[in-house]
Amino acid sequence: MWFAPLLLLATSLIHPSAQQDGNYTAPYPYATYPNGTSPNPAASVNAEFSPPYYPAPWATGAGDWADAYAKAQAFVSQLTLTEKVNLTTGVGWEGERCVGQNGAIPRLGFRSLCMQDSPVGVRDTDYNSVFPAGVNVAATFDRGLAYARGQAMGSEHQMKGSDVQLGPVAGPLGRAPEGGRNWEGFSPDPVLTGIQFAQTIEGIQSAGVIACAKHYIAYEQEHFRQSTEAAGFGFNINDSISSNVDDATMHELYLWPFADAVRAGAGSVMCSYNQINNSYACQNSYTLNYLLKGELGFQGFVMTDWQGQHSGVGSALAGLDMTMPGDTLFNSGQSYWGANLTVAVLNGTVPQWRLDDMCIRIIAAWYYVGRDNTSIPINFDAWTLDTYGNEHFFAKEGYGLINEHVDVRQEHADLIRQIGSASTVLLKNTNNALPLTGKEKFTAVFGDDAGDSPYGPNGCSDRGCDNGTLGMAWGSGSANFPYLVTPETAIQNEIVSNNGVFQSITDNYAGQQIQALAGQATVSIVFVNADSGEGYIDVDGNIGDRNNLTVWDNGDVLITNVSAICNNTIVVIHSTGPVLLGNYSNNPNITAILWAGIPGEQSGNSIADVLYGRVNPGAKLPFTLAESREDYGTDLLYIPNEGTGAPQVNFTEGVFLDYRALDRANITPVYEFGFGLSYTTFSYSNLQVTRVLGLNSTYTPTTGSTPAAPTYGTITNNTADYQFPSNLSFVPNYIYPYLNSTTLSTAANSSDYGDNSDVPANSQSSSPQPLLPAGGGPGGNPQLYDVLYSVTATITNTGKLAGEEVPQLYISLGGPYDPKVVLRNFERLSIQPGMTATFTADITRRDLSNWDTTAQNWAISSYPKTVYVGSSSRTLPLSAILS
Template identity: 65%
Template sequence: MQLKFAAQWLLAVAVEHSLANDLNLQQLEKRAALAYSEPFYPSPWMNPEADGWAEAYAKAREFVSQLTLLEKVNLTTGVGWGAEQCVGQVGAIPRLGLRSLCMHDSPLGIRGTDFNSAFPSGQTVAATFDRGLMYRRGYAMGKEAKGKGVDVLLGPVAGPLGRAPAGGRNWEGFSPDPVLTGVGMAETIKGIQDAGTIACAKHFIGNEQEHFRQVGESQGYGFDITETLSSNIDDKTMHELYLWPFVDAVRAGVGSVMCSYQQVNNSYGCQNSKLMNGLLKAELGFQGFVMSDWQAQHTGAASAVAGLDMTMPGDTVFNSGLSYWGANLTLAVLNGTVPAYRLDDMAMRIMAAFFKVNKKVDELEPINFSFWTLDTYGPIHWAAGKDYQQINWHVDVRADHGNLIRDIGAKGTVLLKNTGSLPLKKPKFVAVIGEDAGSNPKGPNGCADRGCDDGTAAMGWGSGTASFPYLVTPDAALQAQAVQDGSRYESILSNYAASQTKALVSQDNVTAIVFVNADSGEGFINVDGNIGDRKNLTLWKDGDALVKNVSSWCSNTIVVIHSPGPVLLTEWYDNPNITAILWAGFPGQESGNSITDVLYGKVNPAGRSPFTWGATREGYGADLLYKPNNGRDAPQQDFTEGVFIDYRYFDKANTSVIYEFGHGLSYTTFEYSNIKVEKPDHSSEYKPTTGKTSPAPTFGNYSTDLNDYVFPSDEFPYVYQYIYPYLNTTDPKKASADPHYGQTAEQFLPPHATDSSAQPYPRSSGKNSPGGNRQLYDVLYTITADIKNTGAIAGDEVPQLYVSLGGPDDPKIQLRDFDRIRIDPGQTATFRGTLTRRDLSNWDPAVQDWVISEHKKTAYVGRSSRKLDLSVELD
């Protein structure tokens, strides 16, 4: 975009980009030279005929049609940080029997409660390459959430996708491959929502590092910035990589999406109309609601028209008692700044998501816990210290989920190397070495939000965690197995007891198992200088030195790694004394039992690495931004690598890797043969979507008398810091506390922001089909291959289907399908994978649609991204 034209656009959309009213043209031109997010207005309204949403829409319309203006605002605005029991709640609608809706972490369990399960991380379940386990994990988490009274579970995660391996929250998601992540998202969402809880796909979008995600947090670490990081992503990369798994989430019927802290192309994620209005709601046809991340909202009316539907936790800054919405949203609708249909659509989306997973408003489980304390009694309004009563009922929601957790932990363990020492068969002498094998001396929950690296690492840190009901350590499980076998067993649970370790592992007949780890998490916690993101890709607490020392003293050394992604193995992985290496991810509460099952062959390993193990950090290409690079303004993180991250980059650079994406060994062997291509008799020609939506629906009139909206002090007392929809005065300027109050929408909102007329469908959209044009999901080819178990024991194999799109700017190969198949010794199974039109298409920024290029396409089937046994050209 030319600089002058860009500056004009910036003037038009200054509010969306959170620019102050007095910015001059020189400052605007400086911003225009940076990446830019073009506006998209108006915010699309719900489609009553959208696939999978018609019944929920009808119920929502019946409900919302009865609401007053104040009740609609109450439904969209959080009540404030610590104002109620959950990490986030909106106001109740008691007149119609709807209690306050509870939004609560996390993507691997229920945060800050008791008698709940601590599940494996998303990355660990991705390593199973097992759709069924992904679904069952989601269903179990959804059941536990529902049993606690949680209405919206804040997960699963596709942002971060995993652009850079040191990203702090990569473990919360699934994989840097968009297809594997997309499958993980879809199956998890279906599981959570089938269990009766609304899922929340987050963080939308480009949220790929913790550094500079929030201004206050960054300033607390000594970084002098005034705006958050901008992830600068081009249109093609956005569609072919980062948006891909969110498409699968929308197709799976996800009820909510959380917008992210950082900016995208210099517009904040939670007021970026291109992202929320253009991509998510118009192009993908998302019918649920968009909620802000906690304190990620920066404007009131501007964020509303840009597509935000719910603000969390409601206050502008934690415990400020102020809100961009609440009373300000009430005023904005009354004075016409925010059109009434936009508020109606916010309420409709929230209630449609509710009715998609619930039958009636008065049949919800009560909220039976408090995030703020485990005490049985305390103030229900925690921040205000008000209304002392029972707030925790200590409801046990775990059921038999420990068995599932143990199964996922074992099946997600990746056997990276094995020269014959595994599986263990009643070894004579087992020596377990390393802090990562043992307990945290402070207890498994001894560090708030798991914000330390003491003892074994079974999950990362931050809001994406859950409290452990117990934690089976590797030391405990392996010792129990050794006792059962009659083996000698000793453990040294320190990385620094060199002389004692040498004396132990140098003895005859010893099998030494070394446990090492790396850790990471969310940016509000700093662990040893790791501000959420990892500082490096090495093992923590001198883990590399521990491995090298033990393997120099013992010729049968087995290494087990718990980590949030790849670590550098270059200095020791090929040491002949290291007979096996396993990656066990973050396996949750059954950690020790899971790894013992694999080491002893109770589970034949079939986990596959959901990322690439490179030889150097530089080998990954993309990396994090650790220092501000734009003065005090928003740090600029340019995604110049495009779609080439992880294995795509290694293939493009033609560099060797230690262990490739999709790699994993077994205790048996498999042989691939007989690849075939099946093509449907008739495949329809792709037709771009045409036509227009209906006009924005209306839901009746409302009073414009400000006296009808003043706080009803005679009905109930005011709670300190609680966010209400009521005005505190009939003077609108005083009520808003906004020095610019009185400006009309036309004066400060972008063109068409309040337009209620019928709008054209984007040509790539699906009209009534969430996820885009339904023809994108036509199966164009079915690929089959035979897989024979040529070994002596039964095992699972994970055949992977890749495709080459053939263009000069395309990755060498891209994952498109996979399966996990159990095959008995000597038996042959048939793998069947499909290639849809989307799988074979590229995003064309010029026509704004998916197109199949004329380049030769080739399909591959194999056991990893660099072990592709079979190939076939596609017509």
């Protein structure tokens, strides 16, 4: 029968094996340090093996999840085994209308959940908005704008019928500036990322859509993230890259924003493609069971990245709750779960409580965000923009209305324009060259990045090219533009409305014409960019990750040629991350430099608002702009280093990323993290630190045990109950939960499938389990968020224009292996000329703690702690010692 391949992989793919948690014959080699001190990265060993941690914690409805859990328990108690398996397993790539859907439960009127990209909008549809990228949201340093963007994106997903928005992103964090998907996330600083990550999640879920926090964890480059993908680019490797991270670095850097996400109530988390310490992220029992579900108390569900599952039983016992898109390889018709999970539960390899917990987590997230009240039918199709077509795109079955072309944009263009300008960082402004008036005698605009793509804004699939202005980078994190306002258009409109003279050249290689026009202009505005994206697309030899940190498409030559002739040259950079600015900051003919990031559909209007003074820039750099690539101290792996084995990347730099690295090496950046100018000026004074609980307040490790694992409903052992229904209309390559044999050994294609001898120790236990010392609630031990100090400072606008300033609070933790300072809080303030505003920030226990690898808990060291307040990581005029 055609559906037999569903069960061919039972032994090799779903049976647990030693690879599931690495070769853990030796103790886990995380470096350990005396209690209360901070780690010395130079002493760190390579964390090459990931320790086993079982059983998978069962969620309890902690925090504000109690009501959702009660509803989920009532729902799941009604389900049959195959209905439960249907909830956990995707139906296959292109099997339904969304980029991912699990199985439905028609008997209870529960349609399959629609999982849809992306972190900037609704991917692969029309009449949707394209929002600024996460890196822009970070640059705003504005919590309110992060929330508003999340809410607006969530509402568009909700109106399209999407249940889960596959975003936002905190992985990659941004370990290396060349990382291809750094722009989808926020910043290499974990606090800035964590705050904007959490605000975005709360915004999305306020609109009644489940947010999916991704990619968990230590997913820091595109090269070698999947062995099959790497093969397509000529690399012969057998396994995906392994990010080898020590315990303290994991907690103080990469896990930090995910703790904020869990505390914010994230309904789902997506595990990543890479391995962590040589165990795949979607079957890594330490990162899923111990860290995420145990220590952080995550109550939602874990789903795979698409094709990120590498085992069946192994991943189930290691804490995975949903597999996407369901098939082992796209359109293969085979699954690690589906019918294989049905067999695994029937023969006892996967206990019922583990399957029930998967389902409870999925349904609880659905209730938690109010999908029972906000869900509407899916009205789009991710595989085509045609109005009529096949509901099952790959199988070419189910012809009918698939795209209703619902316009979900509302008034979001105004918000997108606002965020675009609020995220534009003014880096240089010699003699108040900006703002412009629009009445300049002759304005010239230069650069491919200023104009339209010859293919149109959506002419390259998933934005996989760099033609025209860079409003969106490439990959699954993209969305289709309804339009793209280019800088050329917006500036031309500005000049024409003032009856001025405007000309432009958008061919970066038109040297003779560029020089001639620059010689006529009284002001020249040069637009350049640097693009990147996801690793399945190669753009000009950049396989997702950037090959270098220079601007693209002859941009450096363009800037040099224009500025050599025009003594009033303004440079605008659209980029996915840091770029090398050469001597632009010191070139007297370059009077202004702005970084505008990846601003979305309103790109031109946003930059024009800043250039012409309708918006006074207040953004700050969410990363450092260094003199050289080497100054960052980290880089990507571009060539496999283990032959055909899994490439290995050792995160030996520890917590020293970006500004922390330059501070440690005493390297002066071109522009530091947190830097950004305004058209006005500000002064800082009157730092006040109020002791609330203080450094010596009591912190109690969590103790006690969980309840025993609950089960919901009864599963019969009669295999006849789980056969394909006689009235089922089979869809080719669709993933079903049903068996094609009443004999388990035949159904599983393995005579010894029921042998549990290789199942990891304790993985099937339903007994009460000890609570972790650093756990105790969503986000970790609740006492970590106790306020120990309250800080205020006076910020005065000493200029002549109303403006916005971002006071930033940094802490020196004082230890010999701690960074010089670490960001811990910030606030964006609007201040009228001559007026003052009060910056207010709290310092929590977590803010002052290091991770103690021996106690497996957070601890405040005995080293002196100093608080700093200023306008950037290197301009900190106010300080006080905490006592």
